[in-house]
Amino acid sequence: xxxxxxxxxxxxxxxxxxxGAKAVVVKGGHLEGxxxxxxxxxxxxxxxxxxxxxxxxxxxxxxxxxxxxxAYLALDYGVVEAVTKAEEFMQNAIAFGSRxxxxxxxxxxxxxxxxxxxKHRVLEDVSAATKMIEGHxxxxxxxxxxxxxxxxxxxxxxxxxxxxxxxxxxxxxxxxARAVGCARFGASDHVARIxxxxxxxxxxxxxxLNLRYDQDLVEAFKKLGRVVLSFDRKLxxxxxxxxxxxxxxxxxxEAIKATGRVPDVVYDLGEVGKEPxxxxxxxxxxxxxxxxxxxxxxxxxxxxx
Amino acid sequence: xxxxxxxxxxTIAGSDSCGGAGIEADLKTFAALGVFGTCAITAIxxxxxxxxxDILPIPxxxxxxxxxxxxxxxxxxxxxxxxxxxxxxxxxxAKTLDRHExxxxxxxxxxxxxxxxLIREEDKEALITTVVPRSFVIxxxxxxxxxxxxxxxxxxxxxxxxxxxxxxxGAKAVVVKGGHLEGxxxxxxxxxxxxxxxxxxxxxxxxxxxxxxxxxxxxxAYLALDYGVVEAVTKAEEFMQNAIAFGSRxxxxxxxxxxxxxxxxxxxKHRRLFLDPLLSPQTxxxxxx
Numbered sequence: 001x002x003x004x005x006x007x008x009x010x011x012x013x014x015x016x017x018x019x020g021a022k023a024v025v026v027k028g029g030h031l032e033g034x035x036x037x038x039x040x041x042x043x044x045x046x047x048x049x050x051x052x053x054x055x056x057x058x059x060x061x062x063x064x065x066x067x068x069x070x071a072y073l074a075l076d077y078g079v080v081e082a083v084t085k086a087e088e089f090m091q092n093a094i095a096f097g098s099r100x101x102x103x104x105x106x107x108x109x110x111x112x113x114x115x116x117x118x119k120h121r122v123l124e125d126v127s128a129a130t131k132m133i134e135g136h137x138x139x140x141x142x143x144x145x146x147x148x149x150x151x152x153x154x155x156x157x158x159x160x161x162x163x164x165x166x167x168x169x170x171x172x173x174x175x176x177a178r179a180v181g182c183a184r185f186g187a188s189d190h191v192a193r194i195x196x197x198x199x200x201x202x203x204x205x206x207x208x209l210n211l212r213y214d215q216d217l218v219e220a221f222k223k224l225g226r227v228v229l230s231f232d233r234k235l236x237x238x239x240x241x242x243x244x245x246x247x248x249x250x251x252x253x254e255a256i257k258a259t260g261r262v263p264d265v266v267y268d269l270g271e272v273g274k275e276p277x278x279x280x281x282x283x284x285x286x287x288x289x290x291x292x293x294x295x296x297x298x299x300x301x302x303x304x305x
Numbered sequence: 306x307x308x309x310x311x312x313x314x315x316t317i318a319g320s321d322s323c324g325g326a327g328i329e330a331d332l333k334t335f336a337a338l339g340v341f342g343t344c345a346i347t348a349i350x351x352x353x354x355x356x357x358x359d360i361l362p363i364p365x366x367x368x369x370x371x372x373x374x375x376x377x378x379x380x381x382x383x384x385x386x387x388x389x390x391x392x393x394x395x396x397x398x399a400k401t402l403d404r405h406e407x408x409x410x411x412x413x414x415x416x417x418x419x420x421x422x423l424i425r426e427e428d429k430e431a432l433i434t435t436v437v438p439r440s441f442v443i444x445x446x447x448x449x450x451x452x453x454x455x456x457x458x459x460x461x462x463x464x465x466x467x468x469x470x471x472x473x474x475g476a477k478a479v480v481v482k483g484g485h486l487e488g489x490x491x492x493x494x495x496x497x498x499x500x501x502x503x504x505x506x507x508x509x510x511x512x513x514x515x516x517x518x519x520x521x522x523x524x525x526a527y528l529a530l531d532y533g534v535v536e537a538v539t540k541a542e543e544f545m546q547n548a549i550a551f552g553s554r555x556x557x558x559x560x561x562x563x564x565x566x567x568x569x570x571x572x573x574k575h576r577r578l579f580l581d582p583l584l585s586p587q588t589x590x591x592x593x594x
Contacts, residue, residue, distance in 0.1 A: 098311045098341045099311060100311050100313055100341050100379045100380075101378040101379045102378050103378065106341070109336070110336050110337075110339075113568060113569075113572055114339065114568075116571075116572035116573075116575065116576070117568055117571035117572040118571075119572075119574070119575035119576075120571065120574035120575040120578065121571075123575065202309070203309050204309060
């Protein structure tokens, strides 16, 4: 039979089941649409998996998916659970494929495992960077009114849950900067969004820090040869403004598009109700803090502890 | 916009159907170290942890094709060779590699850990004349070093002497592995640039399977990650400790080494510190039912 719709997929699954297969997964990647739907037919029931389409010509996707199902079966999961977990496993494997050749992109079966393996290191890095900000009084004048955030993403990051940051941000507390909480994954919205946007252009730039805008500081970054970009919130199209949390993504994308460069520093002068802000980007949270310190006026190294 | 590069390595070796050695071990090792692995299969073995039961060599022209089409497309930064089986395959590999400037880690495989011969007896000499001189790093064990250097090895001084001799045959760096010498410790010797580096580590009491494959693959992976020879060998030595100590007891014979042991340790660190009761422990072990 020909398959053009999800109903066709279900029908095909039933037919293949009648041919003797105990469970059938018909994969819908080759059907058109913004989402991809896979159908599992097992024990007379259907289970439907719908996921956003990843725009990549993958190599090895089918092999990896069936191997993942076999692996979960070997780990004693039942059929439905094994297929469900294999479907989840594939999302990162496809989204973070290895661009190694001139043709299709081999899927990356280790993406999720390397994310897990990096979590501990990323948290330690954000914690160390936070201590540096608390311990160096140079930072104090630049702590933003809304709080300063320092954050770092996992190597294969697609959501804010993949970005570690300081819970409650770093705030001015009397004459020193203090972190409100500990480093935790998912603790940042704004800075996380900036990192995820920049990583699309440079996957190694996984960390960022936001600071109160200061013209001299911007000049100091430029003097050290940093790539300093900016965007103007007034130019943001109303349809973007209407969407919650899109401004920073838009602003950073605009700055990159306009210059063709990936920033070390990106700033904006704010607008009514929006504090002017500098964001410093780098390969790790410590890298960002050190880059920033290198451009700040030296002050006595007050240690609050 | 920023061009990033995925480090790639290649293994030219035999397939081990039990998954513990050969191509299978090499690809797991590359993956565990964050290196994209490619491969050219030289022979298919019907093998388990107890022995090698059958060998089907791949025609040399097909071995050559595998290497060529990969190198045309993918920027491979380091390679390793394992089981090369016959003079014809060795020559095909040597010729193909000569046309590409590829750093090759040579594991001069004569026998499987279980004792079975993985090279045609009459072709041992060809390994010495065609493959040894092309090695960027060569990693013989005691027996292989004895065969290549044409001497008996009983002491660390003998190992050093053999390493020098193999270096003179053309290998840029030589690691003589001392696991088959007796003693509470195991000593490996690296000979490179006229200097020796000695690695001494406590012996792990296990009859490992795939140790030589995994070690040479780890060196190739670290070379692909841009480490220098001495650093790459040092890191591969460290990598092997966990891989051997936490081997996978899956069969009735030898114990396949576990190239993912260290990576799973890393992956568990965060989970243990931020204990989520919904997450089950992730290991590649489970209780027997």
